[in-house]
Amino acid sequence: MSRKLPALTQDSRSFWQGGAKGQLLIHFCTQCQRYFHPPGPICPTCGNDGVGPKAVSGRGTIATFTINHQQWNPNLKVPYIVAMIELEEQLGLRLVSNITGTAPSDIRIGQSVQVRFEAIEDVWIPLFEVRQDV
Template sequence: MPRKLPLLTAETTPFWQGGEHGVLNVYHCDACRHLFHPPAPLCPRCASSYVGAKPVSGRGKVVSFTINHQAWLPDLPVPYVVAIVELAEREGLRFVTNIVGGEVGDVHIGMPVRVKFEQQEDVWLPLFEADPERSAT
């Protein structure tokens, strides 16, 4: 499904193009070891500039979601799920994404999910789907 694509910058390219290799990258601070998202040139915890992309598991859980029934874009079929996913690597490491590949009514808080990339042009969008290998927590 067509989506508005992000602008690729030096900081964001590892995140948006990691999916080409099946890897979800988030930023990591070498000074304080903090994992963070979105990508930034300075660590939000210690302000160090020694930051860079680091691969993570791509597994997490749904911490909030909404089911959208409004057709905001003509080529984006409704309904669809917009969710906040917290990655398994660190409490609070969250980002907004879509849950795909199942019935929208099956999505729930605490649902285990794993990354599934969707390529559009030179961007690999990190979407998430139910993770059948893990049970809800």
């Protein structure tokens, strides 16, 4: 799949480059002990600025998804799955990604998934695959 790469900022760099070490890094607040995404300079729950990236398991479930059939550019292979993944570390901790390695017709809400990374230049895109071990 051809991708437009994200801009790396001071806050987002760890999220986009954690895959170099095989880690999904999600911002965490030291005061209220909560994860949040997307990353930012302050906690959206308590306003504390004691936040930073922390490795999570990379496991989660598919909260919802859609199957895209529109070929937005000539290098884009369709169909592909865009999903909202809820990470297991915290209820409501969600991020949008793609599901790979499974036919769109076999994807279901509630399926267990695991992160994997696709390296493109200096960015490691977190993608998810359906877990076969559950």
